[in-house]
Amino acid sequence: MTPPTENAITPEKVASFFLLVEALDNGGADGRRAGALTELPCGPGVVELDVGDTSPRLEPVQPDAAVAPEALRFEPIQIAGRDALVMAVPPGLEVRVNGRPTPRLAILDVADQVQLRDAVLHVTRFRKPYVGPPTPEHRGRRCPVCSVSFDADTRVFVCECNAVLHAEEQGTKPDRDLLQCSSLGTCPDCARPVSMTTGFVYTPE
Numbered sequence: 001m002t003p004p005t006e007n008a009i010t011p012e013k014v015a016s017f018f019l020l021v022e023a024l025d026n027g028g029a030d031g032r033r034a035g036a037l038t039e040l041p042c043g044p045g046v047v048e049l050d051v052g053d054t055s056p057r058l059e060p061v062q063p064d065a066a067v068a069p070e071a072l073r074f075e076p077i078q079i080a081g082r083d084a085l086v087m088a089v090p091p092g093l094e095v096r097v098n099g100r101p102t103p104r105l106a107i108l109d110v111a112d113q114v115q116l117r118d119a120v121l122h123v124t125r126f127r128k129p130y131v132g133p134p135t136p137e138h139r140g141r142r143c144p145v146c147s148v149s150f151d152a153d154t155r156v157f158v159c160e161c162n163a164v165l166h167a168e169e170q171g172t173k174p175d176r177d178l179l180q181c182s183s184l185g186t187c188p189d190c191a192r193p194v195s196m197t198t199g200f201v202y203t204p205e
């Protein structure tokens with residue numbers, strides 16, 4: 001799968017939600033084959049999917065368009081410091097999440113499946129790890145692994161939970177002075193594995 005449009009690598013946006021829209025059977029009306037996935041970035045801000053009258057047109061609604069009477073709305077939010085995706089379902093539209101009927105508001109996480117008529121939306125995140133010099137905002141903060149505060153000369157890894165860990169490169173100082181806290185392999189804040197891989201954290205089989 002091709003990665004979404006390149007964005008500048010910034011530590012502020014290490015990971016963001018995407019919907020992978022799977023058309024199960026749309027008769028090929030728009031040229032999409034069944035099972036093909038369309039990537040739909042979610043956030044920041046509200047994303048609306050026009051679901052049409054009979055056959056869903058799973059297209060993002062332009063931000064300045066008139067409010068669609070029937071649209072699924074998605075908005076990334078933070079709950080207790082963790083990212084989540086809120087879905088608002090219009091009245092009268094039957095939507096299932098992982099096979100169960102969903103209330104008007106649902107909180108989605110990675111690998112959830114939203115079933116809507118003859119389409120499935122897979123929830124995932126695109127991760128683009130940041131490894132580089134600390135930003136002004138990082139400086140003075142303490143590393144959760146070694147408690148040493150970040151100075152301008154170090155190199156850091158930013159987790160998708162926004163935890164910042166030392167990731168100093170060999171050769172930049174004597175080995176015994178190197179702070180390589182990200183090499184522990186697990187983020188102490190969110191317990192996710194430290195991964196330098198760019199791409200979707202989940203894709204449906």
Ligand SMILES: [Zn+2]
Nearest residue numbers: 143146166181
């Ligand atoms: Zn550290």
Ligand SMILES: [Zn+2]
Nearest residue numbers: 159161187190
């Ligand atoms: Zn983390």
